[in-house]
Amino acid sequence: MNRDRYQFRLQRLLGAAAIGAACFTASADSSTAEAESVETKTNVTTQKADAIDVLVIYAGKVTTMDGDDRVINNAVVVVEDGKIVEVRKAKGYKEPKDAEVIDARDSWLVPGIVELHNHTAGALRDLNDSVYLTNPGLRTLEIVAPETEEVRRAQVGGVTAAMLIPGSGTNMSGFGTLVKMGGSSVDEVVMRAPGSIKIAQAGNPEGYWFGVGRSFMNYNTRQTLEEAKAYHEAWVAYENGESEEKPEYSIVFDDFRGLFAREYPATVHTQAYQLVMTTIDMLANKLGIRVVLDHSTIGAFRTAQLVAEAGEENVITMVGPRALYFDRMDRRIFGEVARWHLGGVNRLGINTDAPVVPQEELTNQAALAVWLGWEPYKALRGLTIVGAEAAMAEDQIGSIEAGKDADFGIWTGNPVDPTSWVKMTIVNGKVVYDAERDGRRF
Amino acid sequence: MALAAVRNSILGGALALATSAGAVAPAYGAASDMVVVRAGTVITVSGKEIPRGDIVIIDGKIDLIGTNLEFPKSATVIDARDQVVMPGMINAQTRFGMDGFRRSGNNSGETAAKEIELSLFDFEPLISEGFVTAAFVPTGNNMPGRASVYRLAGPDGPELLNESAYVPISMTNPGGDKGQLEAAIRQAEAEIAKAKKAKEDFDKKQAEEAKKKAEAEKNGEGKEAENGEKKNGNGEEKPAEFQPPEIPGDAQFFVDVLREEATIPAVFELSSASDYIHLLDALGDNAEKFGTTYSFTSTSGDFKEVIGRLGEKNAHVIVRPGISFLPSTTIRYSIPASLVAAGCTVTTVPPFDAPAGYEAMRLRMADLIRTGWSREDALKSVTMNPATLLGLSDESGSLEKGKRADLVFLNGDPLDPTSSVKAVMVGGEMVWEDDQ
């Protein structure tokens, strides 16, 4: 633990010092972290030699967030080697002898919350290498830091997975990484890299250079994506034997292949009506990319019909961090999410853009959405399974079902209610935060 | 160009003698300074609009308005049958061309006239849009000084009509203005108290002296009769007259108001409804004495909140023309129409103090007429109403017998934004013409 602390301080100092230091910090991180992960692995192997690692959690209420929207009272969830193996009523269940047992019969067991818009899981707060207007090839994987103060904050808010994405200073600032909020090495925490490609539509990128307007930015983004698509298609043709010519490998475009194969989505900084319209039209409809609308605010709910037309499996709407929209035409406050909801969009999630809104307050973002007219249960879905769907990791996280990762929050009550709090956060079957053990933090 | 035609007709001395059976002009003598304007339409403002009306002007004053008038051959005739004639417009509040003095506090003893050097002023932007008279307000904050009224042109050039027409008092920034206004009232109250005390002291002294004298006379009766006689012999001393203490110039207006002796009004500048509430708060019990003349410096729709209250008091409000919206909405709201409906008198001034503001004015007013303001009220708001406000209603503001012949010639209706001013007459003489 002491070493960890030292590491944090080192990161902080270096992070503040200079951007150049980032590489150093990152490498320092990964080297020490690797050393540690070796240790962990050794432990795991020794344990494995003895028996399977079983964790049994008794809970007063399990909100499974599965396809049937089951809520099971007096339930038990059995975890083996970090994966859920069984979810059932507690009555009649007897845990194995050596199992670790968590008794949360007075609490809720909720799937780990998934954050789709996060800038805090890295050694630096953000990645905004504003070199070119589009920077394909950059990736946040290089700056992932497994245990930072911000990660701890995520844990105390019940957040167990996050899409660590670069900033919106340019139209395309690189690839995001899907990370777990628990684990001590980069290998351990990274679920998928690339997790997404970050695209920013107008707004912030307009500050890039004088004279850069929306027409040019869209043209430029489209150009980069068209080239990447051509690269992907050339490879597909080659691999399928349709073409004999082996395309030349490109470090710039190779990561895009997964995007066009629809293995991961584009997380798009887009808000306000006209921009979201362009996003849906250009990325989802024309280029066939799976799109996550990553702000969807400032009145973007007016495009609800377009999202429905494009198909919610192609365009997933994650709203935030703005929670309310002041309608200057009619002196009203709209809930951004509530208006999407009323517009007929069902697959709705919430994000914080941490640190814009602190990561631990993701659930409070949901509370605000419900305050202004969303539905509480939908909010809980939006925090968990919809986030997982948006990240295209719904087969791994987002609900409590057999076969999925054992990522949970043990809550004193409904997570959407800000008076409820997290007693324990479990990632991959390991307790990463325990209010009793670590001291209550949020 | 139209004016050129007019000129020609004047020079040609073409006489138009109306002989039809309409109203018959009184028998005029051979008045060589008689001018007759034969207009397409005469907008009198005070009365009906007169199609094909004639205006007879003698010695610079309107003598008669009618149709088919008879007048002597010697009269100068201005043929403007293709034009519309209306009274010269009056701008009730402007800082156009004034130096940017940044003084603040109570300067209500100052006047704009002290700042204005006529030789340096160019009034053409005002005159060319039909303004004949304007009240200039000093620049500065709080109470920058009194408005001075000028006739912008005339046979002998611009002329100061009234150096002290009203006292503008800003309440557009209550955080600073309120304290200054309260201080001015306190100062005036102190002056009044001082004067009262001086009077009391004086009376007391007089009484004491009289008593002393009486006692002295009583005591010295007989004994000092000689002296007494001698005293009397010095001549009857005039009874001492009370000299009230001098009141500082900047306090004078407020003292007059508090004594209810003020001859000119205060005009309170407000930028939002809230400013009015702060004004009432600052005036306290003296609110009644300060009258009810206001100037809205913005077109903020939140004035809706107080317009009813202003209407109850039949306030006189100077507005900048423009469509308003209720706060944070797209609901349109017409401040002038609402003021009139509530019972207020409305005076309009250009939306901003620049040539473009004067040019935009009639267009903006037309907008407001489209959204519910009546044409009559709109016309009055630039003629009769400001004349009343500035104390000029005896000589300006409408076309009536006895008033000065300040006329504006337009090639169309004044509230048709496509019309333009073709010529301006002041006191019976053409002072400006469109030379295009």
Next chain:
Amino acid sequence: MIERHTRRLNLFAACSLLAVCSVAGTAHSIEPGDPEPEVQQQQDPEIAPEVVQDPPPRPRRRPPEGRPGRGGGDEAASPEAEAGEADEEKKDDEAKGEEPEWLAITGAIVHTVTGPEMDGATVLCKDGKIFAIGHRVTVPEGAKVIDAAGHHVYPGLIGMDSSNIIGRGNPADTTDVYGLAGSLARAAGLTTLVSGNAVAKIKNGTLDGMIVASNMFEDLRYDTNQPRRRAEVRKGFEDARDFLRSVEEFRQDDDKEEGEQPPQERDLSREARSALRLLRGQAKAQAFANDAASLVALADLAEQYGFEIVIRGVTEGWTVPERIAQAKLSAIVVPRDRTLADERTNRPNGATIENAAILTRHGIPVAVLPPGPYFGPGTGIGLSGLGGRDMLNINMSAAFAARGGLTEEQAVRTLTINPARMLGVDHRLGSLEVGKDADLIITDRPLLDYMMLVRYSIIDGEIAYDKDAEGIFAHVRPTDPDAEHPKDAWPRRLGAPW
């Protein structure tokens, strides 16, 4: 830790279970047999509240026939006395022939804060003051009646700061009384704010009665990192104390020389004049302090000279609650404070969500403020869209304090009676008691419920905010459930789906 919270947890679990029943709707089944809250445990002495509770309310007097009754005033005789005055006023009014203005709120769950919670009671206000609270209150003829059945009534909330809602400096000179910010604040349940050095009501369209108190604070700058400044402050207190002594000596001095002047305040330094006001109890001190060292230093100073301090910040108050409590200081905290612990420090430090609860448990009066957004107006109301972190959701700051361990009742106090007492206006505001100002809010849910919306805000007995009339939130869970959702400026191609 878990054990310490068990009792509360059970309560939460019970509440939350209820909540989820309504939450879940028909989308999923909820099986019966939810875990029953266990029998309440003996309270751990360690966490037993040491807060001095208000005395229990006296039994209500039966109202005399034909007259409106008056309800359970608590505490000393002052409200009664004021009510007596109110009676006299009534007589005066009658003599003048002026009809008093009555406002009755009936059928609501009335949270009096200092007294009991009364279900279905009537709150009767007369001429801007609370005239009666109770179940047997007769509503006089001609009274304006608000049927608030199913709603909750709380005292108007008091915000301990204001950056853009009411004016700066002297709010009575600078507030936009028709401003949107005021409407939003009233919509949030706030009726009173602190701005500059004044307590002001958020009046709607008038300045009458706006200022409740002013000059209630003397700023105390006593930072640990400015030793010279601290020395000046201490010298000020010494000088002020000497001054008081010499005034007393002068008073007792029998053989004063003729024309001898008593000591003059104007000869004192600024610090000493400020200290003098504090020593005389004419004002309370207001200080900013977050770290434990500064808090202890303030506590020492207050104890040494015997005056009251209201401290803003108090991030590390939870590490030294005994010292703060002993010196009888008050705290204005931000429950969502996220100051990091400094790992170089060899003691507990940094912020915790439990701060408000720990301070309250030690008997320290606590008021709460929202954290302010990442970029935004802090303690005002911002419309940039980053919600939930400013005054528009002030109730959630109390809810976060409850998350940290306050009971619901204690959390409500952090926005009502506690700030009222800190500001010295608790004789008029902060609770529902006979004789106090009729500043109250009617809400559709309990105050700490995150879905709570204010239905009416009433200031001085007049409706200052009406959800349906203001429009700001009228479309959210509308009073008329059949009301259409608001139309929007839709692009024509997209039609209008709702």
